[in-house]
Amino acid sequence: MKKLLAFMLIMTSLFINAQKNNYNFLIGTFTTNTPSEGIYSINVDVKKKTHSIQYIAKGIDNPAFLAISPDSNYVYTVSESGDKSTINAFKFDKPTGKLTFINKVSAGASGPCYIAVNERHIITANYGSGSLCVFGRNENGSVTDLIQLIQHHGGSYNKTRQAAPHVHQSVFTPDNQFVITNDLGTDYVNVYKYQPDAEKELLIAFDSLLVKPGSGPRHLTFTKTGETAYLLQELDGTLSVINYNNGRLNLLQETTVIRQPDIVNGAADIHLSSDEKFVYATNRGSVNNITCFKVLKNKKLVFVQQISTLGVGPRNFSITKDGKYLLVGNQKSNEIVVFKRNTASGKLKATKIRIKIGAPVCLVEF
Numbered sequence: 350m351k352k353l354l355a356f357m358l359i360m361t362s363l364f365i366n367a368q369k370n371n372y373n374f375l376i377g378t379f380t381t382n383t384p385s386e387g388i389y390s391i392n393v394d395v396k397k398k399t400h401s402i403q404y405i406a407k408g409i410d411n412p413a414f415l416a417i418s419p420d421s422n423y424v425y426t427v428s429e430s431g432d433k434s435t436i437n438a439f440k441f442d443k444p445t446g447k448l449t450f451i452n453k454v455s456a457g458a459s460g461p462c463y464i465a466v467n468e469r470h471i472i473t474a475n476y477g478s479g480s481l482c483v484f485g486r487n488e489n490g491s492v493t494d495l496i497q498l499i500q501h502h503g504g505s506y507n508k509t510r511q512a513a514p515h516v517h518q519s520v521f522t523p524d525n526q527f528v529i530t531n532d533l534g535t536d537y538v539n540v541y542k543y544q545p546d547a548e549k550e551l552l553i554a555f556d557s558l559l560v561k562p563g564s565g566p567r568h569l570t571f572t573k574t575g576e577t578a579y580l581l582q583e584l585d586g587t588l589s590v591i592n593y594n595n596g597r598l599n600l601l602q603e604t605t606v607i608r609q610p611d612i613v614n615g616a617a618d619i620h621l622s623s624d625e626k627f628v629y630a631t632n633r634g635s636v637n638n639i640t641c642f643k644v645l646k647n648k649k650l651v652f653v654q655q656i657s658t659l660g661v662g663p664r665n666f667s668i669t670k671d672g673k674y675l676l677v678g679n680q681k682s683n684e685i686v687v688f689k690r691n692t693a694s695g696k697l698k699a700t701k702i703r704i705k706i707g708a709p710v711c712l713v714e715f
Contacts, residue, residue, distance in 0.1 A: 371395075374391050374667065375389070375715060376391060376709050377711030378707055378711075384708075386404055386707070388405055389402055390447075393687060393702060393704070395687070398701050402706060403446070405446060405447060409428050410430045414427055414461075414464050415713060416471075419468055421715065423439065434455075434461050435455060437450070439451060451490050455495065458473075458477070459475060459477035461474065462474055462517060470486060471486060472484075474516040474518050474531075476533070479501045479515050480498055481498075481528075482498050501514035501530075501532055501535060505565075506563035510533070515534035516530050517531050517533045517583075518530065523574065531566040531568065531569060536560050536564060537558065539556075542555040556598060557598075558598040558599075558600065560580070561587050564584055565583040568580075568617070568619050569591070576592065576594070577590065578591045579619055581617070581618070581630045583616045584616075585605075586632055590650060592648075604650050606638075615632060615634035616632045616633070618663070620666065620668050622668055622695070623670060627642065627695035628642045633662050637660065638658060639658050639677060639688075640652070656697055660681075662680035663677050665709070665711050672692050673689065673690055673692065674690060676688070678709030679709070680708050685704040687704070
């Protein structure tokens, strides 16, 4: 009887997954000089090729990047407003996509452009000031005042873009033992030991990896085990494959998203498909495209496809959890474009679904 029940549950799950047509996303945006009014929730029906949009948080300046807490009960976002930037906390009602404001605190530094959250803390990357900040989370979901600020120093080869540090991403490692930061201004990927029970020094410098000079490390994504990270470098389009082991980083491969000469680069976002068989990366600049790579058994990458994102400024994108679709936020053309994924080949094909929304810069499925 138990075996029959287990079989029925598996078959039901497979059926539901096969029949899924609706996807829900939270959308962070830039509001300055754009049509956007704040944070949005969208529902996409891929079968009917329709979508719906609702405002869920108005009145926040540039709620660019956002993150959902591990228990899906809260949402945290930066308000990217120079020296007046803040970190904002919301109660999240997942069934309706509704956000209820809890509190906000000073970001502690200028230009927060990325936010990551775990069960106890919030980490931000501050592009403007070249630093990272640590905040706590209270039981009611509210965010505490700043606990720790780590200031980076130095620069690198590109004197126009790398005259000073510019931290572009700070993420918890999958084992939750370390925090990784990508500094576009110094060409360093830095590793900090995470000490969640410490009162002040929650992050302690542990290791670093100097990547290609002038490349500008921007975003990385980990495999589920955390043994491999794929790093996209904004300034020259390099894509690096990095081995990770207990806080230590080692370069395994360098490839590139560049497939044609004489272009302006602006490599932006990178994600791994849920089956970990393909890596995707966007490039803005003069090309506005997305590139697909196949992951080999040794974790190295080989080129598969490069296509237009059908818009301008593909700053961020998201692959649906079932791996069937990929949504690109074209920031400068104020539109989200939906692509269908061939899960076997990794190749993308545009659908007719295009969602008009002001300056989309962060897409998070819920």
